[in-house]
Amino acid sequence: MTPQDLRFFVSDVALVTSDGTVVPVALTQDGIWQYKSAALIDLEDGSGACRNGNAAVHKTVSGSVPPGRYVGLRFNVGVPFELDHGDTLAAPSPLNMTAMFWSWQSGYKFIRAEVAVVAAPSNSEGSESTSSPRARSSGFPVHIGSTGCASTSETTSPASPCKRPNMISVSLPQFDLSRETVVFDLDKLLAGSDVTTNKPNTPPGCMSFENDPDCAPVMKALGLPFRDVAVVPQQVFYAEPKP
DSSP, rough: OOEEEEEEEEEEEEETTTTTTEEEOOOOOOOEEEEEEEEEOOOSSSGGGGGSSSOOBBOOEEEOOSSOEEEEEEEESOHHHHHSSSSSTTTTTTOOOOOGEEEEETEEOOOEEEEEEOOOOOOSSSSTTTTTTOEEEEEEEEEEBOOOOOOOSSTOOOOOOOSSSEEEEEEESSSSSTEEEEEHHHHHTTTOOTTTOOTTSSSSSOSTTTTTTTGGHHHHHHOOTTTBOOOOOSSSEEEOOOO
């Protein structure tokens, strides 16, 4: 499995004080990666397997808060509804990134995570051989965004929030800004998925649609409700010491 793309939006970033007060971070309005309360994290560099991306990367959210003792971090993965639907040609950066957009009706892809997969077939003894010329190459894209968005047409923004907003809430109650960083764990995102197969008559990978069984383990890992799958805390984002 080879990563091909990894980009996602974060929004409503806040720090938490030792007494539990949640303090919003005023994002730096840099005209490129951050606009109002949303920021685009771009971890692909356009090289190698990521050739469908671009050379620029953005790994750090920047902003300001009042002086204080902060012990925790909160943020959403996604684009707030008031910014999520519109014309990308008229939108400011980073909301003009067409690779992260579905349509006016459905809005942005909150997460774009794509991998290439080589599935090794079984040989005559029942074991797998990665060198077999019959090995099948495929892809398993994960595009997370709002679904069930009602509007008069595909090019009309919905007047009210979508039925399944699919906004991911991340809370790290113990987070040391000076010593730790936030991790997006691709292994945990795909741990419950068979990335070598795709359910018949469904889009490749997971496109967030409720009728796609391939989305069940992905949505569970992200802590999102999906059909009758029990909702558990998200497992994909966590803190670890800075390298």
